[in-house]
Amino acid sequence: MSLPHAILTALLEKPSSGLELTRRFDMSIGYFWSATHQQIYRELGKLEQAGFIRALPQDVPARGQKREYEVLAGGRAELASWVGRAEDPKPLRDAFALRLRAAAMVGTGELLGEVERHLSLHRGQLATYREIEQRDFGHLGAERRGGREERLQHLVLRAGIEMERFWVGWLEEAAVELRELDA
Amino acid sequence: MSLPHAILTALLEKPSSGLELTRRFDMSIGYFWSATHQQIYRELGKLEQAGFIRALPQDVPARGQKREYEVLAGGRAELASWVGRAEDPKPLRDAFALRLRAAAMVGTGELLGEVERHLSLHRGQLATYREIEQRDFGHLGAERRGGREERLQHLVLRAGIEMERFWVGWLEEAAVELRELDA
DNA sequence: AGTGCCATGTAAGTAGTTACATGATTAC
């Protein structure tokens, strides 16, 4: 049940329409919780119904017309309560590890090409994160002071960076193993 | 579409009944692709229908009776083709990063407790992986030789270890930040 | 009038989760 909370967070950062949210999910929030526009519109409807958000008054509710939403007090309270709620980490699901395990049984086939393709995707993502870090947090000194908002957002970004670093490192190892096995 | 392939892999490692598969998903394969018994039974039905697996002949098809499945040639071929198939990595979805980002907007609340709880869960998982590594691959020397099967399975396990290491490191950092912010 | 993009949606299908049902076997 994280999508509604992702949307509430995004709307608190900046009131937006469905399409604007979709675009921001493709960029920043979406790096940790992706969503399509269909999901977002549906969820916006539910959140409005629940009284957590409302369309800005000036917006006429017509089809094809932009509707901007803002978070209401109830929505903010719900989000604040969710932040500290006990919720276990979801068991990891990774298809690539699975493929290697399958390769252990049926042979590596064309797997090396896939490893290299994923490697370059992850390298690209890592580079993107680093650029964002430079742009948004590059002005901070080594001790990384800053306000609560800035520090927490940087911490989240560092999670993305470390995660991609993990992938790049592990996939490089996998490539070495596969080349040795093919030899 | 990874669950059927996870099941095919597990059945190639060892022909099993639905319940045995469920247990193995709770232990080894499931570390990378979890599944409940309901999902597994449903998928076994589909795989049998598709001609990828069959119930061992001696098994009578009665309710409450054990049915062991084995992989047929078609199933093995499907799995081998999947191994090298182009399939993009799924966008990361992590609720914890999201919670930090929400905390940036509405305050950290009881988040530190959750960070510590997750930290101890991830430390436990890391310890489990290390034990498995010691048990299954501890006999190998530093250059880690071994057969294809052994080397690939070890590579998969190392992914789990590195992943948990990432979490532990990042959550420790998060705990430090939160303690500073609370101070 | 036609093209392209902005914007919001509907519909259908797949995957995964949660709750419950029921038969068979073993231990006491």
Add this chain to the structure above:
DNA sequence: GTAATCATGTAACTACTTACATGGCACT
């Protein structure tokens, strides 16, 4: 005989995905 456990399943629901529909507005 009854309780626990093994074993397989059904049903209902939620979340997510994919494909398509439709209206508004700007430009030419």
